[in-house]
Amino acid sequence: MKFIEGARLVTDDELQANNITRYRVTRDYREQIAASGYYDQLKYIVEPSLQEFESHGSLDTSGEHDNTVVLGLQHKYAQTGLLLVTDRCASYCRYCFRKRMVGEESNEIAPDFARVAQYIGRHPEMTNVLLSGGDPFVLSTAKLNEILDHLLPIKHLESIRFGTKMVAFAPKRFDDSALSRLFQRIHEAGKAAIIVTHFDHIGEMSVEAQCKIRSLRAEGVQFLNQSVLLAKVNDDSEILAATFAKCHQIGVRPYYLFQARPVKGASHFQVSLRRGLEITRGINQRLSGIQKTFKYIMSHYTGKIEILDLGDDGRVYMRYHQNKNPEMIGKIFSRSYVEAACWLDDLHNE
Numbered sequence: 407m408k409f410i411e412g413a414r415l416v417t418d419d420e421l422q423a424n425n426i427t428r429y430r431v432t433r434d435y436r437e438q439i440a441a442s443g444y445y446d447q448l449k450y451i452v453e454p455s456l457q458e459f460e461s462h463g464s465l466d467t468s469g470e471h472d473n474t475v476v477l478g479l480q481h482k483y484a485q486t487g488l489l490l491v492t493d494r495c496a497s498y499c500r501y502c503f504r505k506r507m508v509g510e511e512s513n514e515i516a517p518d519f520a521r522v523a524q525y526i527g528r529h530p531e532m533t534n535v536l537l538s539g540g541d542p543f544v545l546s547t548a549k550l551n552e553i554l555d556h557l558l559p560i561k562h563l564e565s566i567r568f569g570t571k572m573v574a575f576a577p578k579r580f581d582d583s584a585l586s587r588l589f590q591r592i593h594e595a596g597k598a599a600i601i602v603t604h605f606d607h608i609g610e611m612s613v614e615a616q617c618k619i620r621s622l623r624a625e626g627v628q629f630l631n632q633s634v635l636l637a638k639v640n641d642d643s644e645i646l647a648a649t650f651a652k653c654h655q656i657g658v659r660p661y662y663l664f665q666a667r668p669v670k671g672a673s674h675f676q677v678s679l680r681r682g683l684e685i686t687r688g689i690n691q692r693l694s695g696i697q698k699t700f701k702y703i704m705s706h707y708t709g710k711i712e713i714l715d716l717g718d719d720g721r722v723y724m725r726y727h728q729n730k731n732p733e734m735i736g737k738i739f740s741r742s743y744v745e746a747a748c749w750l751d752d753l754h755n756e
């Protein structure tokens with residue numbers, strides 16, 4: 407197998423035992439990153455590295471298993487349902503936090519959307535559903551419509567969200583004229599259609615991707631972007647500021663900048679919280695008020711934690727952006743910083 411560090415002979419058993427994600431990159435993406443001028447950074451997103459064999463961590467860092475209420479549906483935060491609709495993606499990111507299932511024959515994908523809809527129907531506090539996986543846009547438009555057949559009649563759902571990296575990996579997917587009708591159905595049902603793109607770096611934002619976004623926005627689709635802070639890829643204020651500025655310019659609201667998770671086979675992508683805070687400060691210094699709409703977030707087992715600052719007192723200040731317990735939301739708390747800490751559990755609980 408070809409790794410960034412050179413070719414190595416590896417057995418299937420070794421790959422499986424180390425949860426090495428299957429290798430797959432679309433031609434469009436390969437050409438885009440080669441021509442971007444940033445290949446030396448962007449190759450780490452999709453090209454396998456021998457570091458994956460030595461990266462320690464967990465395969466379920468945010469408690470997805472514990473929050474599964476119906477097979478394929480997670481209900482961690484009151485207002486949001488997270489629906490796993492596929493285990494496939496157009497290309498595979500080496501840092502994926504769902505590497506336990508992407509590119510695999512997973513048994514975590516929702517098999518029965520009628521049961522999912524029944525559950526949601528009984529939970530009026532749930533106002534939005536996020537279709538995720540894997541990447542929902544690897545599914546045919548007919549299959550996506552079939553899923554919507556179950557979700558659109560639910561009155562208390564206000565929005566349908568699609569989490570996707572397809573705009574970066576295979577923008578031609580959005581040439582499908584049947585998608586216009588799909589988004590129109592969502593709108594006719596009185597709900598917002600939202601695409602959450604996943605651009606980590608301005609070098610991933612092809613001209614074609616930007617065109618597709620502009621035309622979908624003209625059809626009323628709203629766009630947000632989430633990025634992951636990744637060592638060697640985008641741990642650079644200037645690059646992330648340029649990425650968020652470009653998003654803003656084409657009508658995509660920067661939303662989350664995720665601290666990379668301590669995922670088995672991918673924890674080498676983590677940067678320390680100290681470095682992450684320096685980078686986010688640098689991004690904010692470079693952006694206008696209307697561009698800095700992102701939050702620096704750690705998606706932890708206990709909730710979504712906004713990472714605010716490392717004070718002169720040596721403490722990391724954080725706030726629960728989302729938590730199962732509504733009482734915790736918005737509460738600022740702090741932990742003593744430990745040098746090179748990358749995750750809440752690395753900090754001293756004092």
Ligand code: SF4
Nearest residue numbers: 495498499502540571
């Ligand atoms: S596109 Fe998303 S789900 Fe697929 S491999 Fe990349 S990070 Fe994981």
